[in-house]
Amino acid sequence: xxxxxxxxxxxxxxxxxxxxxxxxxxxxxxxxxxxxxxxxxxxxxxxxxxxxxxxxxxxxxxxxxxxxxxxxxxxxxxxxxxxxxxxxxxxxxxxxxxx
Numbered sequence: 001x002x003x004x005x006x007x008x009x010x011x012x013x014x015x016x017x018x019x020x021x022x023x024x025x026x027x028x029x030x031x032x033x034x035x036x037x038x039x040x041x042x043x044x045x046x047x048x049x050x051x052x053x054x055x056x057x058x059x060x061x062x063x064x065x066x067x068x069x070x071x072x073x074x075x076x077x078x079x080x081x082x083x084x085x086x087x088x089x090x091x092x093x094x095x096x097x098x099x
Contacts (some may be wrong), residue, residue: 015094030072
């Protein structure tokens with residue numbers, strides 16, 4: 001768990017910069033999504049972040065006896081609550097909205 005969190009923390013400034021620029025947003029599935037086609041480095045950032053998030057969801061689900069999708073949805077709600085004005089969020093139907 002510490003290793004996963006460390007990777008996410010190390011990427012956080014880059015993730016926030018991409019959110020601030022409107023290139024990526026949070027999804028209702030708890031994952032980071034590109035709002036349009038992403039350049040190579042951006043795509044790698046999103047892929048690395050989502051790989052860690054999926055591992056974290058699985059780990060937390062195993063610890064709590066729940067499902068990874070439930071952990072992901074709970075985290076997505078937290079991302080929305082903590083999101084800054086101007087950040088983008090994608091609902092379960094795939095519709096984007098700006099906070």
